[in-house]
Each structure stands twice: as C-alpha cells, then as structure tokens.
Amino acid sequence: MNIKMESRNFTIPEKEYMFPGHVACPGCGGALAMRLVLKALGEKTIVVIPACCWTIIDGPFPMHSLHVPVYHTAFETAAVAASGIKAALEIQGKKDITVLAWAGDGGTLDIGIQSLSGVAERNDDIIYACYDNEAYMNTGIQRSSATPKGAWTTTTPVGNPKGEPKKNISEIMISHRIPYVATATLAYPDDLINKFRKAQQIKGTKFIHIFAPCPTGWKMAPELMITICRLAVLTNIFPLYECENGVKYTINIVPEKPIPVREYLKLQGRFSHLQEKDIEQIQKTVDFEFNLLLKKAQLIV
Amino acid sequence: MKWLEKYKVDLPNLNKESDYPEWAISMTSTLLNRTGSWRTFRPVYENKTPPCSYRCPVHEKIPIYCDYLKRGMIKEAYFTIIENNPFPAITGRVCYHPCELECNRKDYDETLSIHNIERYIGDWGLKQVSVKELRKQSAEKSKGSQQKLKIAIIGSGPAGMTAAFYLACEGHTVTVYERQAKLGGLLRYGIPAYRLPKKILDNEINRLKLLGVNFQTGVSLGKDITLSMLKEKFDYVIIAYGAHKNRALGVPGDDAIGVLSGLEFLAQVNSGRKPKLGKRVLIIGGGNTAIDAARVALRLKRKPVILYRRSRNEMPANPQEVSDCEKEGIKIEFLVAPVKVVTNKKGKVVGLEVVKMKLGKPDASGRRAPVPIPNSNYIINCDTIITAIGEQVDLSIIPDELEKTSWGIAAGEDGQTNLDRVYAIGDCVSGPKTVTEAIAMGRKAAMNIMNKNDVQVFSPYIVKISDLNLSYFSHQPQTKAKELSLSARKGSFKEIHLGFSENESIKEAERCFSCGVCNKCDNCYVFCPDLAVIRDNYEYEIDYDFCKGCGVCAYECPRKAITMIEDSQIIEDNSKE
Numbered sequence: 087m088n089i090k091m092e093s094r095n096f097t098i099p100e101k102e103y104m105f106p107g108h109v110a111c112p113g114c115g116g117a118l119a120m121r122l123v124l125k126a127l128g129e130k131t132i133v134v135i136p137a138c139c140w141t142i143i144d145g146p147f148p149m150h151s152l153h154v155p156v157y158h159t160a161f162e163t164a165a166v167a168a169s170g171i172k173a174a175l176e177i178q179g180k181k182d183i184t185v186l187a188w189a190g191d192g193g194t195l196d197i198g199i200q201s202l203s204g205v206a207e208r209n210d211d212i213i214y215a216c217y218d219n220e221a222y223m224n225t226g227i228q229r230s231s232a233t234p235k236g237a238w239t240t241t242t243p244v245g246n247p248k249g250e251p252k253k254n255i256s257e258i259m260i261s262h263r264i265p266y267v268a269t270a271t272l273a274y275p276d277d278l279i280n281k282f283r284k285a286q287q288i289k290g291t292k293f294i295h296i297f298a299p300c301p302t303g304w305k306m307a308p309e310l311m312i313t314i315c316r317l318a319v320l321t322n323i324f325p326l327y328e329c330e331n332g333v334k335y336t337i338n339i340v341p342e343k344p345i346p347v348r349e350y351l352k353l354q355g356r357f358s359h360l361q362e363k364d365i366e367q368i369q370k371t372v373d374f375e376f377n378l379l380l381k382k383a384q385l386i387v
Numbered sequence: 388m389k390w391l392e393k394y395k396v397d398l399p400n401l402n403k404e405s406d407y408p409e410w411a412i413s414m415t416s417t418l419l420n421r422t423g424s425w426r427t428f429r430p431v432y433e434n435k436t437p438p439c440s441y442r443c444p445v446h447e448k449i450p451i452y453c454d455y456l457k458r459g460m461i462k463e464a465y466f467t468i469i470e471n472n473p474f475p476a477i478t479g480r481v482c483y484h485p486c487e488l489e490c491n492r493k494d495y496d497e498t499l500s501i502h503n504i505e506r507y508i509g510d511w512g513l514k515q516v517s518v519k520e521l522r523k524q525s526a527e528k529s530k531g532s533q534q535k536l537k538i539a540i541i542g543s544g545p546a547g548m549t550a551a552f553y554l555a556c557e558g559h560t561v562t563v564y565e566r567q568a569k570l571g572g573l574l575r576y577g578i579p580a581y582r583l584p585k586k587i588l589d590n591e592i593n594r595l596k597l598l599g600v601n602f603q604t605g606v607s608l609g610k611d612i613t614l615s616m617l618k619e620k621f622d623y624v625i626i627a628y629g630a631h632k633n634r635a636l637g638v639p640g641d642d643a644i645g646v647l648s649g650l651e652f653l654a655q656v657n658s659g660r661k662p663k664l665g666k667r668v669l670i671i672g673g674g675n676t677a678i679d680a681a682r683v684a685l686r687l688k689r690k691p692v693i694l695y696r697r698s699r700n701e702m703p704a705n706p707q708e709v710s711d712c713e714k715e716g717i718k719i720e721f722l723v724a725p726v727k728v729v730t731n732k733k734g735k736v737v738g739l740e741v742v743k744m745k746l747g748k749p750d751a752s753g754r755r756a757p758v759p760i761p762n763s764n765y766i767i768n769c770d771t772i773i774t775a776i777g778e779q780v781d782l783s784i785i786p787d788e789l790e791k792t793s794w795g796i797a798a799g800e801d802g803q804t805n806l807d808r809v810y811a812i813g814d815c816v817s818g819p820k821t822v823t824e825a826i827a828m829g830r831k832a833a834m835n836i837m838n839k840n841d842v843q844v845f846s847p848y849i850v851k852i853s854d855l856n857l858s859y860f861s862h863q864p865q866t867k868a869k870e871l872s873l874s875a876r877k878g879s880f881k882e883i884h885l886g887f888s889e890n891e892s893i894k895e896a897e898r899c900f901s902c903g904v905c906n907k908c909d910n911c912y913v914f915c916p917d918l919a920v921i922r923d924n925y926e927y928e929i930d931y932d933f934c935k936g937c938g939v940c941a942y943e944c945p946r947k948a949i950t951m952i953e954d955s956q957i958i959e960d961n962s963k964e
Contacts, residue, residue: 093454094909095859095945106390106918106930107417112425112937118916148399149420150413158411275913301937309938312914316858 096276099125108151110143113308115298115315116217117143118272120152120188123215123296126282129154131184132171136164136198138190139224139300140217164189165202169210184213184286191218191232195255202293206262209290213282216255216293219300227303234323235371236364238356239303247359251371256295256329263332265290270326271297273316277326277338284328297324305355317350322376327383335383347372388923389930394418422917426936428951430911430929435903435947436844438851439486439501444827445471446844449486449501452508453899454906456892465512466524468505471842472826473552474545474591476513477574479506480583480884482823483705491852491902497865500887500895507892513590518597525556535559538836539621541608544572545822546813547627548595549829555598557837562621563600566607569658572629573814574822576654577676579683580880607784614786614809623808623836626789626796627829630814632781636671636774640728645736649676649775656683664689665770669739671695671725672775673702678712680773688878691717692767696724696744701754711883715876722746724757726764728772738768778819785815794818801841802832810836850903850947859910859945866895905948911940 103124110117116139124131133156135141141158145151159167168187175183189198194216202214221239222228229239231253242248259267265288270278278296285292297318301308318324319339326338347369351357360368396418400406408414439449448467455464468475479502490498536559540547543565551561569575570592574583596602606612608628617624633648635641645665649672655662666689670681673695684691693712695702698721702709713719722744729738743763750756780795790797790805795815802810812828814820834841869885876883887895911927912920919934920927929940941949 093458093906096909096913098909098913102918104918105394105416105418106933107420107422108917109417109420109422110916112917112935113939114916114937118914121916121918145413145417145420147411148401148414149417150415151417156413272914307938309942311916311937311939312943313858 098122098275098279101125101128103129103131103153105151105153107149108143108145110139111300111302111308113299113301113311114139114143115272115300115311116140116190116219118311119215119217119278119296119298122272122275122278123186123188123282124152124154126279127184127186127213127286130182131186132157132175134159134164134168134171134185134187136167136187136189136193137161138188138193139219140188140190142224161193162197163201164193164198165205165210165212165214168212168214169205169208172210172212185211187212187214189214189216190223191216191220191255192222192230194218195231195253199258202259203262206259206264206291206293209264211289211291213285213292213294215282215296217296217298218255219298219303220252221300221303223300223303236357236360236368238305238359244359256293259293259295260329260332262291264293265331266292266328267294267332268292268328269295269297269324271315271319271324272299273312273319274326274339281328303356305358306353310353314350314353317345317353320345321347321350322372323347323350325376325379327379333385335379335385337379337383340380344376389921389928389932390418390918391932421932422935423919423930423932426931426934426954428936428938429931429934429954430936430938430941430949431952432905432927432929432948433950434845434905435848435850435854436846437900437902437904438489438491438849439499439902441844441849442485442489443471444485444821444823445830446842447471447486447505448845448904449499450899450901450904450906453499453504453896454901454904456504456508456896459893461508461511462516464508465516468508469512469521469524470528471830472823473549473830474826475505475509476587477509477545477583477591478823478826479503479509479886480587480882481574481578483707483821491850491855491900492898494852495857495860495900496862499898500865500868503866503868503887504892504896507887507889510587510886513587513594518594521556521594521598522558525553533557533837536622536836537620538562538623538625539564539617540625540627541612541617542566542572542627542629542813542815543570543592543602544627544629544813544825545574546629546825546829547572547625548574548591549826550625550627550810550812550833551595551600552598553830553833554836555595555600558599559837561600563602564606564608564612565602565604566628567658568604570602570604573631576657577631577650577679579653579657579679579686581682581686581876581883582679584882609784609786614788614806618806618808623810625802625832625836626804626809626811626815627813627825628781628784628815630778630780630795630819632779633774634777634779636725636728636772636776638725638727640730640736641774643728643730643736644734645770646728646772646774649680649773650778652680652773653683656687661687663771665736666690667769668692668771668773669694669767669769670773670775672777673697673704674775674777675704675708676778677773677775678704678708680775681717682712682715684773685715685717686876686878686880689771693717693719694723694725694739694741694767695719695721696757697754698722698746701746715873722757724759729766736770736772738766739772740764740766778814780815780818800831801835802828803835845903848903854947855900855902856943856945859908860900863898865898866891901946903947905944905946908945910943910945911949914939914943 164187452464484502681691727740744757746755747758796811798811
C-alpha cells in the first residue's frame, strides 16, 4: 500500500549508524544524541571520544556499537586528537571525511577546555559536539561546571547544593569567533540534524552544544527524557540558537509564552529540595539570560 | 526485520593470549548484549478506543478514515466507513453526531466536525464507487463461499435498508416489502428535504437496487402478507416497520378538524401533497418531529409557534436543530401545556386553551416534571394544531406469535425474536430512536444471519484527553461549513447545510487527534535511544532483544497507542500457553 508520509512529525534520515546493545542506561539522552547525529553526518565520519559516558556506552572490549571508526582518547584531549586526525586525513588527501569530537560536559567545560580553546583559536576543521548531562555521570554523578545552580549531585549534597551558576560554554566558544556555534536538543530532532548538516558544510571549528538529559543522575523517570528536553527549551532554560562567526545570532525557537521554570524543575529529583525563593531566583536568572540573548539576536552586524 | 535476524554475531575466539590484538581494538558489535534483559516493563503497540467511535452507535472508525482522507486515499476512507455504516451520505446529514459531543478536541479548542467529513466521503463514494467494487470489497472480507440465503425484510427505512445492503453485498437474495408507495421509510417521509435532499436518498436506494435487492411497494404486513407466509417462502424474515403511530394529545377536542399529527403532516409534505393549513399554526411538543414540523410549516409560508410544557433544558430535540429553528424566526413558548382544543360550531379549531407550568421534581426520565400553575389558563387563537408529542410503535400490527414488550417487539441485541428465523430491528423494537441506531441494529441482524462477527470497538479502554501528549498538536479552529442564507431559506426546501469542499474536508481531517489509534507519526521510532523500534515498510515493531523498557516511546506517543506492560506478567502468560 502506498502510504504518504504526511502524518510523520519529523523527517529524520532512515539509515542507522549505530547498533543496539550499547550499555547506556534506559532513557539515555546521550545515546539518542549520538544516534541522531550520525544519521545527520553519515558514514564518512570518524568519532573521537575522550573519557565520558560514551566511553562506556560504546561497549567494553571487544565490542563496539557504532558503524563508524571511533578513537578513544584521554579526558582532556578530545579536540586536539580530532584535529590531529583531521590533519592526517588531509595529508593523505582524504578531504571528504568529517571528524567529530564527542565529549561530555566534564571533558568540555572542565577538563578539555584548554585543548578545545587551542583548536578553536587555530580554527582547525572539526566538529566538536558536547553532549551535556550537567555532571560527571558515569563516575557517580559528581558536579561539573555545567551543573546548574541549586542542583543536587553526590559532591553537592542536599544540605549544600551547588551554589555556582552553570558555565556558559556556548558563549565562550562564540568569543573565539569560530565560524559556527549552535545549541540543540533531542526534543527537536529535525533542528538538531539540520545544525549538524550545516556544520558539516562549513570549514573551520564548529561547536554544537547538545542538551542531553541523564534520567539516572537527574533522579527522574526515564520516560520523561524527551519531555524534559522540550521543557528546557520552552522555559528558556536551554534556548535553541546559532551564532555564525561569533557575531550573527539566530534564535531558532522563541516560545510565545514561556512555561514557568517550576514545571521543568519539579520533574527532577535533583531539584526537589529547592524552596519557593530559590525557584523564583532561578526564574529571574533565566529571564535575564534570555532577554540578553534576544538583544544579541537583534544586533545588526 | 529484527536486529538479530538481520545480523549474525559471534563472540570472537579469545582463549589464548595470542588471540588478543596488539592494542585494544574492537572485534565485534554490541549486538552481543541482549539489553532486553534489563527491562521490567515492556512497550506494546495497542490501539485503544477513541471516545467518538465508542459513542457512535455504529462504532465508525473515525480516526482511521480521517487519516486516509488526509493522505489522499479517499476510496480507502469510504470503505472504512462502509464497513460499519452503508449510508454515510445520509448519516453525514441527518445523524445528530453524538461523536462530536465526545471528541477530545472539544477540551483543547473546538470539536472536530466529524459529520461534515463523513458527509463529504459519503457523497464521494455515492458518485465514484461502483456496485462491482462494493461486491468485490465484501467478497475479499468474507473468505470462503457461503450458502446463499433468501431473506425478506419488512420496511424500507434505515434499519431495513442497512440489513438489505449487507446481505445483498454478499450475494444473498433480498426482498424488501414497503407499505408506502415510495421507498425509504422515515428517511423519505419523516425527514424534510432541507435536511436530507430526496436525490441523495434516491441514489442510495438506486444502488441497493443495482446490488440486486428486490423492492415491493404498497405491501402491508397483516393485510397483503403475513409472517407465516414469509417464513414459508424465505430462509429469514426481518421485521423493521418502524414507529409511526402518533401519540394523541389526550385533551378534549383533540380529534377536531384542524388537528394534525406531526408525522402525518411531514409525510404529506414529503410526498408532495399540500396539507390544509390555517394561517396560525401551533405545534405541540419538544422533540425533533415538532421542530421539523414547525420548520416545514414556515417553509409553507405560515407563522408557526411551538409550545413545550417543560423548559429548554429538558427538550429532547437536538440543540443544534433547536437553535437553527429559532434562527429562522420560529418562536418557542416554554412551560405551557394544552388543556382543551377550542372549536367553532362546525367542529373546526379556532384556538387552544393552555395552562402555564412550572418545573417540579425529577420524573422517571430524570428530567424535572412540569406541574400546572392553577388558574393560569388562557386561550391562544389558532387555525391548525400539529401534535408532535411522541411516536409509538403500532402494536396492533405485530403478529400474535411474536413476543412483545410494552412499547414494541421483543428482540435481543442481535435482533433475534422468540421465533426461529425471525428478526426484528429498528424503531419497532426500540421505540423511536435515531437513524444511526437503526443502522446499527440493521447491521447486527445482517451479520448474525450471515454468522459473522459484528464490528467491534478497538479495545475496552477509552482514551481521555489526559492520556494524550498534547505537545504535538497546535490550536486550530474548526472548519465551518457553508450554510444557506436565512433569506434563501424562505419558502424553499433547498438543503440548508452545504457541507465541505475537498480542501475543507482534508483540512478538518488533519485536526483529528487520532486518539488511541496509531497513525504512523514516527515519534516512537525517532525517540528510541536503544534502536529497538524497527520501522519496516511503515509498520513498527519492537525488538525485545534490546528494548530496555525506558518508556520514552509510550510517553511521547501523542495518542496513547503504546502501553507499558509489566514484563513478568507476560513471561507468566507465555508459560501458561
């Protein structure tokens, strides 16, 4: 029967570049992120993975869950290892291969930031994707500089939750004036795929920040994984935007009527200790940051 | 195809030290990990019942035909309706669409205009689908040859026509006996042409004739034919003669000249005769017959007034019809009841004495009973009184050997009476009900005779709006169908509601939430982090070797077509088998 596809909500590519049986927790945002990103980039991709959840997810020796080559490297070296591989490919004349550095928030915002900054400064031709689950998850949920203010982790327990705000890695990368920086999340798969395809076409360092929930570390039901991504965008906690050459901002989704942050926070156990005044404070910060972003998007360059 | 059917994986041979590679390099895929064993709950595709289908007397599969329509597969849409209801062009016009009252969309923005979609598909099918295709379709459905039966049906109303349709489609010999000169029963004589144009009815009847149904008009049960005669000649007899006896007013003078019965009045007008009407017409009653009679009288250039003894809330007539009626300028007087018909010396009506009422305690019907206010009587001058306070089954023509109830023939769910090979369906069993309920009974009887299962709802679970994931829908107002202008309605029996165009019907079908029914939106496939949802030729399958049971697919399903089931339960069930 010839069925037209009108009722499909998304238009993601058919082909899979990943095997099931990977050892991510049920409802893992990082696992889905890799699946969608490889669908966007295709077969001619080399992935560089430093220490992070994906080191484990890909499978222990002798197993491997991706259809593309993966190079496991040390925690702080994702960006440089990727640019080294790219340089080697170029010397061999292989120009059509995309090199993807795929690191968690710890390997990007904390441990890997100096090598990433160096690569960005040299504008080496790689895509750097940070899948952000807002803590060191596979080692046992320790805080990272991506952990939001007020969140519980095993190193910021309920009596003394994290007091510092989340480091804004996208803005740091934008300040490097690299050709392309974008944020993406899993509830908007078409947007995520488009951004990676766009990045693939651009020469130079591309940085994409993926919001990838961790049901285990966030103490939430795994089935809420996509919903929490959607809420992060619709509450303006994680706005979806792009920035070209460090100056030209485009906000992809501006919610008509933003949902209060409470709706996002209440679904996660890591925020369950928050008092009303804390939530109000978070709301104020989120509103301020989003207004700032809106102003940047209005800049005529 | 499931992963392990598509790929073969073996653990590499790593017994000796020399089997190991020089550096840590992968040698096989993670397909070796059956992560399905982590699962405690498993997702299962399971269509559930949308509230519209549940409420529909014939359980039309509304989301399925809406889906076909919006994909441009109108023929499939038509055959989906035909499975449950052979006359969508008629019900799209005359059914009071209880489905729309239940539509989950009503709590989101506006209810789906289901009847207009049904009507569009019905009109298309009436024009475009040949009798040959109808036969072929039902032949595909009924596997294996069946003994061809001879069936007599008494009455050509909606119930009789439906039974005739399904039986004739399967090639059985059907003879329909009709007491009136023309066919259609209530559809022809009870429903005015501005609601159901005669052409539509004629086309449906014509198609029944092409299907091989033999019609005999002017034949009355009890006079020209008897039940025992028919039982001898036919394998089965279906009685569907309806409820057409008008209830008398029961006040002094209710037999005066100028007092007409509502159904009789409608029948006369609908068969092209002009009943004698005075200038001032009073209609008594609050049901659909009263409303129809008043609107017909208006079209005959009279000034009708409706009297009803309770208030608007208790009116049994369809609220849409009531508001249409008032829009046309007909006045409804509430809380007045007739006391006496006032006549002149010649025995002709000159007025009606009425008494004002107030509402008392709820009665057996659950509605508040009207109580007369003493000494509030007054006289309304009028020339004609049309009584429409309810119809009854004419019990006098029920053959003696049939078991009766106090309101009609006694028959079971599937229409079987106390006599072998004799079925009774429609209003003559249930008392006055709707066209669609008659169609439901007609279908049940036909299926029972052919030893086939009746249509079913999808599952016992009825989807509520709280079951839906509304993130995937956007607000959109209902598409409004065109109507005849009020000025054009004057003195004309032209159809009032003009229905949808092709584009309008598709636009409206796209609004359907498809509650409980998978329409291949792909969410489960797109959002599975474990690649356990296999999409094959637009069918989905869950690969339980790898599904970790996270539940994202079920939660993100906009229409609750996936259920999470505790896994141990299934393992136990399997062991029982």
